[in-house]
Amino acid sequence: MTLRRALTADTALLGITFVWGTTFIIVQNVLDKLTPMTFNAWRFLIAALFLAIWKLLFKKNSEKSRQHLVRLIGSGTLLGFFLFIGYACQTIGLLYTSASNAAFITGLSVVLVPILSALLLRKMPPAAAIAGILFAVVGLFFLTTRGQLSLNRGDLIVLICAAAFALHIVFTAKVTDQYNSLSLTIVQLTVVALLSLVFGFSTEGLRIADFQTLLEPDVAGVIxxxxxxxxxxxxxxxxxxxxxxxxxxxxxxxxxxxxxxxxTSVLFQHVHLGTAELAGCGFILIGMLLAEWPDGRKSLSH
Incomplete structure (x- = not known):
């Protein structure tokens, strides 16, 4: 793995994060009309179907044997389970805790990833990455809580969410070299969709209003x-x-x-960021830059 390829990968991942962060507002608006489980079920189901159709039309079958296919399905199911638990616990936790607490605790997955990587992958992060993690967590604390954190019972549920997202990242790193990326993604997204459908039906029931809402142009477009x-x-x-x-x-x-x-809230909702939020953004940016520091990536080159 070369430094240039790693930096290119990190830049693309930052682009993914940009999409997630900047679409937060429109997702919030849709969740005023749909339950979170219904939204996630359709979001992941459509995504899985799109990739499956893409694979059928444009990609040759790359699975080597039935045994390989079984292992791929098992790995994809595990990744999908972690993703589902993350989204579900985040949603349930928000019933009992504040959005600021949930945002901060979910972000603590950044601390859990290197710990789990060391335990499960036998990979210790370099010193620069550890420093970056510390800066990022401090920044997240100020950005999401304005320097004030009051814990309650919902926070433990959200902590499970953080652990699930961290496990998803670590296990993706563990299995991604073993399988076709497209096939692995299809399996995990399908698992999230099915679990969301089952969990949503068992807790919320079948709501005709949700199907009517799905046909609204703005909701359908966002999904x-x-x-x-x-x-x-x-x-x-x-x-x-x-x-x-x-x-x-x-x-x-x-x-x-x-x-x-x-x-995005500042630009489109005219939200004012105070000193704590601005400091938090700065700390997170410093943390990310520290993690990308070349001296910490020497082991990547060969």
Whole structure:
């Protein structure tokens, strides 16, 4: 793995994070009309179907054997399970905690990724990356909580979400070299869609109003955009690019999502960022730059 390829991968992952952060506002508007599980079910289902059709039309069957296919389905199912748990616990946790707490605790996945990488992948992050993590967490604290954090019972649920997202990043790094990236992405997105449908039906029931809402042009447009660009292409790119960059870097880059969300709110909702939020953005940016410091990437070159 060369430094140039790793930096290119990190830049593309930052682009994914930009899409997630800048679409936060439009997703919020849709969630005023649809339940989160219904939204996620359709978002991931459409994404999985799009990639499956793409594979059938343009890609040859790349699976080597039935045993290989079984292992691919098993790995994709595990990744999809982690993704579903992350989204589900984040949604449930928001019923019992504040959005600021949820944003901060979800972002703590950036701390869990290097710990899990060391335990599961036997890969210790360089000193610059560890420093970057510390700066990013401090920045996230100020950006999302304005320097004040009051813990409650919902925070433990959101902490499970952070652990699930961290496990997804680490296990993606573990298995991405073993399988076709497109096939692996299709499986995991399908699993998220099916689990969201089952969980949503068991907790919310079948709501006719949701089907009527799905036909509204603004809702349908948002779901299609999120399915294609923020889900299908985003997770396919993550699966591809984690062959080129360490899992620790992915965690730090993804912490930029609340930064992009905050500045989108400034531009389109005229939200004012105070000193704490601006300082938080600065710390996160410093953390990301530290993680990209070349001296910390010597082990990537050969």
């Amino acid at each position: 299609l955009f999120m399915a294609l660009f923020a889900t299908a292409f985003a997770f396919l790119l993550q699966t591809l690019l984690q062959k080129e960059t360490p899992a620790t870097h992915v965690g730090i880059i993804y912490i930029m999502e609340p930064v992009f969300a905050a500045w």
